[in-house]
Amino acid sequence: MGETFAMKVLGRAVGRSVSEGEIVFVEPDYVLTHDNSAAIIDKFESTVPGGRVKYPDRIAVVLDHVIPAASSKNAAGHRKIREFVRRQGIENFFDIGAGVCHQVMPEMGLVLPGSIVVGSDSHTCTYGAFNAFATGIDRTEAAGLWITGKTWLRVPETINIELTGSFSAGISAKDLILTIIGDVGAGGANYMAVEFNGPAVGGLRMADRMTIANMGIEMGAKIAAFPSNIRTSQYFRELDIEITGAVWSDHDADYARTLEYDLERIVPVISRPHQVDNVVPAGDLEGMAIDQVFLGTCTNGRMEDLKSAADILRGETVHPDVRLIVGPASRREFLKAEAQGIIADLVRAGAVMLPPGCGPCLGAHQGALAPGEKCLSTANRNFKGRMGEKEAEIYLASPETAAVSALLGKVTDPREVLK
């Protein structure tokens, strides 16, 4: 039997072949932390007072979660982080405005095919789009990694998802991954790796792969990985990076399960409150009035997503009862969209622009909801209380569905407008 992607990456890291279920100790290529670094610094200092981080060049810190600071307490945390990275010689520090960590890490060339990246953020699995083995850890483990440079990983079993066909008009990667999560369930891939393979992968843009890998955690997956191919090479060529470590699973790899999806058959879907796996066709909610639409985040805040929305909203005005909030995933994506006139289109249509960052996604600031309000969001979670108010409802959808619904003030299947 051949080996899966996870077996190969972890096997290479320990210099021998590994078996599923085995515990291995690895030194990750990068440890990512964000605003939570302030609390991690406290843990680090209390464990090794005055100590040095083991590998300053394997640490990346991105300020993105509550930026610009919403309170003096946030600001003090940010200042503590700036002082720490300077003192410790951590050069991969990206201050407010760079963007959401999961967009910034690949942009800065820190996520390479075949590498191992851990991050104190559950959506670290996004880097599977770039053929990396990437997974989330807690703050304490990040502090431990700063000190020791190593951690343990269990070699996971793998679910293989075979993709064929191509999307119809008005349907995108978000509809696919929400459909998969609805089928697999919130815990259906718990402790497991997910691989996306099949002929359709070549047709998926890197932005699409990021949207899909980003939500792997919403079915419990440890990693969600794509093979490296021409588009991957093109992405790194633009960064002037030569790929040397890409890993492909064997054709006869032993998978726990294989699921097949024909992109042709995917329809616009929406994830209803308060669980991501609560997925229904958008048509089932047709006509439901909404108060806010949020376009952005590490799931759907890239130029391609903003363009899909702008193509729908250009020359129009969003419904007067709807607030449209847009948060680009990074400064670079913001500028790419700006150069194409996409930002102007969105702002003219009534969008309120946020700085590149996590924005309202985690409910700490910017665009919180009032009790009883409904938000249609392109983010990755609709948990109760997620956007700051437990009596509010969050519905997850694609940029296309979000834009069409913002225009009409009610949930609408984008195919009705894009005919």
Next chain:
Amino acid sequence: MTVFHYPQDDINTDLLFPGKYTYTCSTGPEIMEHLLEDLDPEFAGRVRPGDIIIAGENFGCGSSREQPSLGLMHAGVRAVIARSFARIFYRSAINQGLLLVASPEAVDHYSEGDEVSVDPSAGEVRVGDRAFSFPPLPDEMLEILEDGGLLDHIRKEYSGGEGE
């Protein structure tokens, strides 16, 4: 000893600790004020050291925030017994020294008023008149748990090793 019974599946980290407090509350006492706020507003006031939580599948899914595991540890919760746990929460609990027991049988057998106890070294959870075994942690993780969490484990390794 009180048993807090939340039978539903997929109790996520936002229910265990709302995201809006993530960057303003990080110490035990700060976390305690909001622990399980959107799941059971009475929990924080009622929980006492030695108490046990019983829940369904995929407990702790969602965010990697550690306030849920750190908070439950600070509250002195003896163990969380669930049908299954989400993996980041599972790791985080080990890192905090919080005992987790994955035992669908024990969860299914529980009815209100049953006495519940856990013996991690024997790998046994007792619910009412029945005992259920659960698989022991691999040695690497058991060491961390027994040292009281990852940072205590590292402190011990460093003071016992070449020194800092």
